[in-house]
Amino acid sequence: MIRVLVADDEPMIRAGVRAVLTTAPDIEVVAEAVDGHDAVELVRRHRPAVAVLDIRMPGLNGIDAAAEIRDVAPATGVVMLTTFGEDDYILRALGGGAAGFLIKSGDPEELIAGVRAVAEGAAYLSPKVAARVVAHLSATGAGTQAGRRSVARERVAALTAREREVLAFLGGGLSNGQIARRLHVVEGTVKAHVSSILSRLAVDNRAAAAVVAHEAGIVPPQPSQP
The missing domain is CATH 3.40.50.2300 (Response regulator)
Incomplete structure (x- = not known):
C-alpha cells in the first residue's frame, strides 16, 4: 500500500x-x-x-x-x-x-x-508540465526552443546507446524496476546507468534529467499503469 x-x-x-x-x-x-x-x-x-x-x-x-x-x-x-x-x-x-x-x-x-x-523512485512530469518547462526555459534567455532542443540532442548524443534508451524511459516516468523489465536486465544495471546519465548530463536528479529527455524529443508514449 x-x-x-x-x-x-x-x-x-x-x-x-x-x-x-x-x-x-x-x-x-x-x-x-x-x-x-x-x-x-x-x-x-x-x-x-x-x-x-x-x-x-x-x-x-x-x-x-x-x-x-x-x-x-x-x-x-x-x-x-x-x-x-x-x-x-x-x-x-x-x-x-x-x-x-x-x-x-x-x-x-x-x-x-x-x-x-x-x-517507486521514478520521476514523473505531466506532459503539460514538461512542455511548459521547455517553453519557459526558451522564453527566459536560455535560447530559442529550437536551440535548446539542438543542445539537448547534442547532450543526449554523447550518451551510450543504452544510456539514451534508459533516459527515454526515465523521461516517460518509469521506475528502475520498470525500465529493467522493459530492457530485460537486472535493476542494479539500470541504477548504474541512471547514475552515469545524471553525471554525464550534469543534472542533480531524475526530474531534471527527464526535462532533458523531453527537450531532446526522445520520450516514448506514456506507459499504461497497473
Missing part, C-alpha cells in the same frame, strides 16, 4: 485529491495538511511514501516544505501540484529535487500514475 500525505490550503482541492487517490486500491491517504509547516510535521509523524504538495501555500510554501521533508524523511518522494502561471516555481522545485510535477486541472489518472511512479 502506498501511503500518501496531501497538503493544500484549499479544502476543496485537498478533498478532490483525496477522492481521486482513494479510487486506487493500492493508495492510502494517511494525512492532510493545510500548509507547509503542517506538512513537514505530518511527514515526520506518518512517514508516507509520497507527499503531494501544493506549490504555493501560506507560511511555508511547497518548495521549502519539500526541502525540509528531504531532511526529516529522505525516503518520502515529493509530488508538486501546480497551476498555469507558476513556471518559475516549477523550475525552483526542479532544482530543489522534487520528483513529480502535476497540473491541478489535469487528468485524475495522471495524479494516480504520478504518485505510483514517485513511490
